[in-house]
Amino acid sequence: MSIAGENVYASAAVWMGLAFLSALLATRLKLAAALVEIVIGILAGNLIALRTNTWIDFIAGFGSIMLTFLAGAEIDPQVLRKQARPAAAMGCVSFFVPFLCALSYARFVMHWEPNASKIAGVAMSTTSVAVVYAVMLETGLAGKDFGQLILAACFVTDLGTVIALGLLFADVNGWLYLLIVSIPLSMWLVPGVLRTIFARIGDRVSQPGLRFLFAIVLVLSALATFAKSEGVLPAYFLGLACAGFLFANRTVSHQLRSMVMSLLTPFYFLKAGTYVSFAAAGAGAFGIVAFFAVKVVAKIVGVWPVARTFRFGARESSYLTLMMATGLTFGTISSLYGLTHHYIDRAQYTVLVTVVILTAIIPTLAAQAFFHPHHYLEEGEEAAPYPAGIVER
Numbered sequence: 444m445s446i447a448g449e450n451v452y453a454s455a456a457v458w459m460g461l462a463f464l465s466a467l468l469a470t471r472l473k474l475a476a477a478l479v480e481i482v483i484g485i486l487a488g489n490l491i492a493l494r495t496n497t498w499i500d501f502i503a504g505f506g507s508i509m510l511t512f513l514a515g516a517e518i519d520p521q522v523l524r525k526q527a528r529p530a531a532a533m534g535c536v537s538f539f540v541p542f543l544c545a546l547s548y549a550r551f552v553m554h555w556e557p558n559a560s561k562i563a564g565v566a567m568s569t570t571s572v573a574v575v576y577a578v579m580l581e582t583g584l585a586g587k588d589f590g591q592l593i594l595a596a597c598f599v600t601d602l603g604t605v606i607a608l609g610l611l612f613a614d615v616n617g618w619l620y621l622l623i624v625s626i627p628l629s630m631w632l633v634p635g636v637l638r639t640i641f642a643r644i645g646d647r648v649s650q651p652g653l654r655f656l657f658a659i660v661l662v663l664s665a666l667a668t669f670a671k672s673e674g675v676l677p678a679y680f681l682g683l684a685c686a687g688f689l690f691a692n693r694t695v696s697h698q699l700r701s702m703v704m705s706l707l708t709p710f711y712f713l714k715a716g717t718y719v720s721f722a723a724a725g726a727g728a729f730g731i732v733a734f735f736a737v738k739v740v741a742k743i744v745g746v747w748p749v750a751r752t753f754r755f756g757a758r759e760s761s762y763l764t765l766m767m768a769t770g771l772t773f774g775t776i777s778s779l780y781g782l783t784h785h786y787i788d789r790a791q792y793t794v795l796v797t798v799v800i801l802t803a804i805i806p807t808l809a810a811q812a813f814f815h816p817h818h819y820l821e822e823g824e825e826a827a828p829y830p831a832g833i834v835e836r
Contacts (some may be wrong), residue, residue: 458499481775530595563734566798609672622663715779774795
């Protein structure tokens with residue numbers, strides 16, 4: 444039960460107040476808002492017994508789905524095509540090597556159950572497009588080919604993560620076949636329908652275009668749920684399909700991001716934090732260190748040699764590898780999916796989420812401090828401003 448008891452408005456006030464506090468701290472400390480929200484959720488869950496309820500679970504779940512949609516929509520299709528070969532090579536090894544290493548470690552060393560080991564493999568395979576994008580912008584690399592390559596490679600990695608999460612736990616049934624048909628069909632139809640709606644009635648306050656988009660996302664998520672899969676799977680593909688439309692309509696993109704980031708995703712990340720137990724973290728300290736080492740070492744073993752194969756220097760390869768070792772959003776989504784579907788317990792969840800938080804911080808700091816490729820920037824060039832929207836995640 445929530446600390447606010449049965450009073451739904453009091454409960455909402457507590458959660459939104461914590462979301463507001465998180466935003467203030469994130470701005471003050473210049474950290475990703477999602478990271479601060481998770482930490483605030485951890486503190487609130489352990490110190491004031493903050494708990495979820497049915498409506499919070501829905502908002503948090505919808506927030507994770509829309510955040511996944513925005514992550515797919517953040518990748519410029521032109522960048523992805525331009526950097527296709529190196530991005531595909533580095534992105535694939537960035538997913539498969541940590542996935543297999545973490546799954547094997549969880550199964551054969553930690554003796555976790557098979558499904559729990561799969562969750563560990565998926566959670567440890569991720570990168571954070573949002574964190575990486577924020578760093579690229581802040582350091583001036585976002586407009587450079589090298590920065591675009593990192594973003595494209597991170598997208599390929601997370602694509603593998605989303606597909607794995609969606610398919611490893613799906614039942615082979617009629618709903619799954621319907622989902623498989625619906626995803627490419629929606630990718631083909633929805634962008635064109637959105638262009639038509641916004642061209643004709645897009646300036647209305649009621650935003651019929653965004654309402655249509657929300658409805659389609661919910662329909663696809665419902666199909667994924669019936670198929671015993673995860674709603675983030677179709678959302679990611681649909682976001683990728685809509686990326687061109689959103690890049691061409693920045694006002695619409697900003698409105699969508701503001702709506703999702705201000706109302707939906709804070710509940711998701713706060714909720715994710717409430718499941719982390721201080722006691723479980725202390726008891727699982729060895730596992731936290733071990734999984735962190737497994738992920739980072741696996742990323743280095745997988746990505747660094749491939750980067751060198753594409754003739755990047757040791758400094759650039761190290762920087763690229765460390766940025767791809769970051770994790771936040773999809774690592775948290777994968778872990779929470781495992782907990783809510785009873786594939787992992789709270790102690791295992793605490794271990795995985797703690798590692799995810801650490802990988803959002805430590806590799807980023809190491810890359811910036813020791814391997815930043817300053818030579819890609821022209822003399823006197825300043826970093827781009829930190830934008831509002833998904834990059835804050």
